[in-house]
Amino acid sequence: MKKKIVVLNGPNLNLLGVRQPHIYGHDTLADIEARLRARAATHGLDLDFRQSNSEGELVTWIQEVRESCAGIIINPAAYTHTSVAILDALLTCEAPIIELHLSNPHTREEFRHRSFVSAAAKGVVCGFGAYGYELAFEGLAKLVKTAAKK
Numbered sequence: 682m683k684k685k686i687v688v689l690n691g692p693n694l695n696l697l698g699v700r701q702p703h704i705y706g707h708d709t710l711a712d713i714e715a716r717l718r719a720r721a722a723t724h725g726l727d728l729d730f731r732q733s734n735s736e737g738e739l740v741t742w743i744q745e746v747r748e749s750c751a752g753i754i755i756n757p758a759a760y761t762h763t764s765v766a767i768l769d770a771l772l773t774c775e776a777p778i779i780e781l782h783l784s785n786p787h788t789r790e791e792f793r794h795r796s797f798v799s800a801a802a803k804g805v806v807c808g809f810g811a812y813g814y815e816l817a818f819e820g821l822a823k824l825v826k827t828a829a830k831k
């Protein structure tokens with residue numbers, strides 16, 4: 682059975698492409714998903730790609746995949762800066778977690794400088810726009826393969 686990488690996207694990321702394109706770029710979430718599907722195929726990995734505007738749904742999804750997935754990439758969007766519930770759910774996962782942001786939150790408003798999620802993350806990718814998803818995927822694929830060899 683192929684190992685599964687789960688990519689979780691938080692609130693308002695369904696509007697990528699039209700939402701503040703000067704910050705988040707012109708690619709849609711569907712564009713990003715298509716590129717990750719191609720990369721997953723190259724690596725022989727399965728991809729489960731989801732988006733929700735609801736904190737509770739994200740927590741439920743993390744619980745659902747926590748034992749079955751090989752790794753998680755999460756862009757928690759605004760919940761990055763507020764959600765202890767998402768942090769707690771991520772802390773129950775053994776698989777590596779990569780936190781991802783299209784923008785670099787550290788160059789933006791002060792309230793974006795704090796991430797609750799980082800405490801559960803093996804790595805953080807930010808500031809590379811949509812391409813950051815591909816960077817995060819490649820990094821996670823490498824971690825997953827290295828872990829498989831041990």
Ligand code: DQA
Pocket residue numbers: 692693756757758759760761781782783784785786793
């Ligand atoms: C974001 C950064 C967050 O501060 C913001 O609330 C988002 C998107 C990013 O990808 O740059 O919705 O996570």
